[in-house]
Amino acid sequence: MRVQLALFASLSQYLPEAAAEDRVSAHAQMVDLPDGTTVGQVITTLGLPDEPRIVFVNGRHAPDEHTLAEGDRLAIFPPVAGG
Amino acid sequence: MGDILRVNMSDLSITREPLPEKWARYGGRALTDAIVFAEVPPDADPLGPENKLVIAPGSLGGTTGPNTGRLSIGAKSPLTGGIKESNSGGTAAHALARMGVSAIIIEGEPEDKLGRYVLRLFADGKVDIVHRHDLAGLGTYETVAVAKGIEAAEHRMSEKSSFILVGPSGEMGMKAAGIAVTDPAGYPNRFAGRGGLGAVMGSKGLKLIAIFYEGLGATEHADKDAFNAASKKFGAALREHAVTGQGLPTYGTNVLANIINEAGGYPTNNFALGQFEGVDGISGETMREITVERGGNVKHGCHAGCVIQCSRYYVDKDGHYKTKGPEYETAWSLGADCGISDMDAVAELDRECGDLGLDTIEMGVTLGVYMDSGKIAFGDADAAMAALKEIRKGSELGKILGDGAEATGLAFGVKRIPVVKHQGLPAYDPRPIQGIGVTYATSTMGADHTAGYTITANVLGVGGNVDPLKPEGQAELSQGLQIATAMLDSLGLCIFVAFAVLDIPAAFEAIGEMMSAHTGETWGADELMGLGKEVLTMERLYNDAAGFTAADDRLPAFFYEDKLPPHDVVFTVTDAELDSVYSFVPETAAAMGITKPGS
Numbered sequence: 001m002r003v004q005l006a007l008f009a010s011l012s013q014y015l016p017e018a019a020a021e022d023r024v025s026a027h028a029q030m031v032d033l034p035d036g037t038t039v040g041q042v043i044t045t046l047g048l049p050d051e052p053r054i055v056f057v058n059g060r061h062a063p064d065e066h067t068l069a070e071g072d073r074l075a076i077f078p079p080v081a082g083g
Numbered sequence: 084m085g086d087i088l089r090v091n092m093s094d095l096s097i098t099r100e101p102l103p104e105k106w107a108r109y110g111g112r113a114l115t116d117a118i119v120f121a122e123v124p125p126d127a128d129p130l131g132p133e134n135k136l137v138i139a140p141g142s143l144g145g146t147t148g149p150n151t152g153r154l155s156i157g158a159k160s161p162l163t164g165g166i167k168e169s170n171s172g173g174t175a176a177h178a179l180a181r182m183g184v185s186a187i188i189i190e191g192e193p194e195d196k197l198g199r200y201v202l203r204l205f206a207d208g209k210v211d212i213v214h215r216h217d218l219a220g221l222g223t224y225e226t227v228a229v230a231k232g233i234e235a236a237e238h239r240m241s242e243k244s245s246f247i248l249v250g251p252s253g254e255m256g257m258k259a260a261g262i263a264v265t266d267p268a269g270y271p272n273r274f275a276g277r278g279g280l281g282a283v284m285g286s287k288g289l290k291l292i293a294i295f296y297e298g299l300g301a302t303e304h305a306d307k308d309a310f311n312a313a314s315k316k317f318g319a320a321l322r323e324h325a326v327t328g329q330g331l332p333t334y335g336t337n338v339l340a341n342i343i344n345e346a347g348g349y350p351t352n353n354f355a356l357g358q359f360e361g362v363d364g365i366s367g368e369t370m371r372e373i374t375v376e377r378g379g380n381v382k383h384g385c386h387a388g389c390v391i392q393c394s395r396y397y398v399d400k401d402g403h404y405k406t407k408g409p410e411y412e413t414a415w416s417l418g419a420d421c422g423i424s425d426m427d428a429v430a431e432l433d434r435e436c437g438d439l440g441l442d443t444i445e446m447g448v449t450l451g452v453y454m455d456s457g458k459i460a461f462g463d464a465d466a467a468m469a470a471l472k473e474i475r476k477g478s479e480l481g482k483i484l485g486d487g488a489e490a491t492g493l494a495f496g497v498k499r500i501p502v503v504k505h506q507g508l509p510a511y512d513p514r515p516i517q518g519i520g521v522t523y524a525t526s527t528m529g530a531d532h533t534a535g536y537t538i539t540a541n542v543l544g545v546g547g548n549v550d551p552l553k554p555e556g557q558a559e560l561s562q563g564l565q566i567a568t569a570m571l572d573s574l575g576l577c578i579f580v581a582f583a584v585l586d587i588p589a590a591f592e593a594i595g596e597m598m599s600a601h602t603g604e605t606w607g608a609d610e611l612m613g614l615g616k617e618v619l620t621m622e623r624l625y626n627d628a629a630g631f632t633a634a635d636d637r638l639p640a641f642f643y644e645d646k647l648p649p650h651d652v653v654f655t656v657t658d659a660e661l662d663s664v665y666s667f668v669p670e671t672a673a674a675m676g677i678t679k680p681g682s
Contacts, residue, residue: 008341009333009367009368010333012368025363026363026369027368054543054544059345059515059649059650060552061544061548061550075345077342078330079326079329079543080330080334080338080543081339081539081579081582082331082336082337082339082393082410083336083339083411083412
């Protein structure tokens with residue numbers, strides 16, 4: 001399945017190499033994943049650092065156990081805040 | 084405990100009086116509130132002689148405690164019509180506290196309506212007022228340069244000087260005018276921005292307050308060793324927490340742009356959309372990239388003792404200082420809310436607002452409303468700049484824009500006017516982030532994200548998790564944060580310490596320990612939160628007397644009616660829940676023995 005993957009701030013560096021046509025923006029690109037892949041499995045595959053993170057699937061908070069579906073957008077942030 | 088410096092602009096007299104015992108526990112927001120509550124009639128004309136501008140460092144101001152250098156400025160607000168406290172970073176709070184000044188009260192109004200005055204405080208305790216008409220109409224940057232030149236010629240300048248000032252917008256009495264405070268490098272780029280306090284200062288004929296604090300050391304403590312231990316514990320917690328220790332110092336506050344956009348709560352084109360296509364152009368990541376490439380500073384504190392270091396400077400293509408690295412609120416208001424996706428354009432607009440002495444939140448919201456009227460187009464940065472130039476000219480259009488979002492929306496017949504209690508909404512749409520809607524609606528300050536920053540638990544996973552899209556739990560979340568914030572603002576603590584305080588118990592303990600060691604009184608959790616309730620109670624009673632009712636604790640109708648994409652949601656927290664947020668007021672007022680302002 002095709003999923004849009006977005007990584008921000010200090011996690012940007014973990015975005016895999018992507019073909020030009022797969023790049024969506026500075027922080028996002030399309031990736032191919034096996035059906036039934038969970039958020040946690042993506043995090044493990046990418047080798048993201050073991051620290052708290054904020055995960056959204058389609059703009060809503062999602063736990064690591066969340067199973068992704070075709071066309072989803074998965075966005076992951078390190079702990080950030082401001083105001 | 085220091086003194087109150089009372090400056091009467093009617094006869095240009097200055098008196099120094101000890102802080103009354105009844106206010107001994109108060110600093111910062113608590114003290115500006117207490118003075119406004121006691122001395123400014125709720126029906127006073129905000130720009131008339133009855134209003135008073137009160138400037139106070141927090142209770143921990145002047146100490147070496149981490150992040151204790153916030154400066155509170157209070158008055159009756161010309162924008163909201165209620166009580167106002169707006170606080171700023173910069174160097175002035177520590178400087179005043181080290182001079183033994185707990186508060187400056189500016190009262191009356193000058194006989195010479197066109198007069199411009201400078202209040203000067205010297206390290207040896209001398210205070211004077213000088214007439215300085217040559218500063219009339221100058222932008223904030225030029226004002227500081229000219230004032231420095233004069234003082235340098237009189238051999239009074241040193242590195243240790245701090246300025247509090249207004250730009251042309253304040254002199255012209257505009258309701259979007261803020262008060263600037265200089266940062267450690269002397270740039271007038273820190274602001275007590277909200278609520279039109281710059282217009283109050285301008286109405287007093289006061290252009291500038293200069294504080295020369297060379298040679299003054301940190302204030303003394305009741306128990307120095309205990310204070311140092313608590314201070315160390317507090318600093319360690321701030322460094323340990325991922326947000327205050329890493330996220331904020333690396334990217335600054337604008338790191339929020341992408342995450343709030345992701346959550347669908349990044350108000351775009353005057354709150355028409357919840358996501359901005361051009362967010363990449365104005366995000367914190369992009370700002371950092373540009374700044375690093377141009378050799379700008381990307382990490383410093385806005386005051387001595389800051390361990391978070393979220394400040395940065397934005398530089399032009401040649402590497403020259405342009406403005407403070409636009410904060411998240413500014414990059415949003417002058418960016419996404421106006422459909423502008425170019426960081427350099429945003430920085431130019433920010434510099435212009437800063438030089439005019441305008442609140443960037445109110446002005447960005449105002450420009451968004453103006454664009455929504457069709458007079459200029461969304462995304463047209465040149466037209467936005469031209470509109471700001473009208474403010475500098477003081478033209479008819481400029482005077483409307485300078486009075487803020489509501490004045491502009493009414494003048495041009497705009498349907499969506501995003502204000503509460505006449506003050507423009509900050510950078511989070513309350514439909515997909517409902518907790519912040521509770522804060523906007525109920526805060527005594529008008530729409531103000533800092534008053535109860537529910538983005539923590541709603542979006543950022545700090546201090547727990549409360550689903551932002553549902554109404555449940557939002558009133559309780561906002562209430563707790565409003566009380567805690569009122570306390571932090573009174574101590575002079577930067578509210579960003581809250582990110583660590585909400586997650587690390589030792590950080591909260593350390594605040595009480597610092598206060599106890601500093602004052603010699605007992606400050607535990609109950610006393611700290613009790614102080615927060617007292618602050619909000621004074622504010623609420625003042626606003627009641629100024630004519631506010633439950634109807635003022637609501638969001639504009641369109642937030643209840645127009646679904647916001649991408650989540651297609653409206654604000655659903657009930658009126659009853661909104662009305663529950665200040666349920667503690669009667670009991671706290673009774674315990675304080677107050678009923679109405681002046682009592």
